[in-house]
Amino acid sequence: MTSQKIKKLGIVVLLFLLLFFYKCPFQTITGIPCPGCNMTTSLYYLLHTDMERSLYYHALLIPTMLIFLACVYFRKNEKIIKILLIIWCILMIAYYIYRMIMYFPNSPMVYDRNSLIYFIFRHI
Template identity: 65%
Template sequence: MDSQKTKTLGIVLILFLLLLFYKCPIQSVTGLPCPGCNMKTSLYYLLHFKFSLSLYYHALLIPTIVVFVWIVFNYKNHEQTKKLLMIWAILMIIYYIYRMIVYFPNNPMMYSKENLIYFIFRHV
């Protein structure tokens, strides 16, 4: 196996493990949901063919999967990958702002009291 395939396989494995065992560092520190929050829940419902629930928890899951697959299989085309990542990042930011305005602090964009800042101020 050549070096580039090994790197790609390693990245895929790390991302897969993060998807399974990931705890959001932004929410762990601030208690606020991040732009990717609820993506794992959305994936769960997508895999169980509950598409409306999947879209409710994170509507950009499917575009994120498409971008990820594009990067894995077209990693040599740097210009198109950069443009695709820029478009994806802008969409994620716009969707995050929308979700924070419409849903926060209710489900699915909930504030978590199990965070570092809340812990520090509770004990000071």
């Protein structure tokens, strides 16, 4: 197998693992959802053409995909990429704060009682 084929196979395996077996490390440790939590669920519903549920789980999935595509398109212009990423970060933080105020600890921003911190405090 050539080096290029091994890299492509590695990317496919990594994407498969991320899509089907990924567990958010931030939520696994703290129990609190991270800014990107539920984005995979949102992608699942988007791929199944259920736009309402997709937006319910994470409304910034589509803007995130568009910004990613724009970064790929403008990959040679670092200034545009930097501006796009700053805009994306501001949107993600603002949306995260909104979701934590409005939804936490209810769906879709649930507290994970199987987290490491919850386990430690439960046994102290």
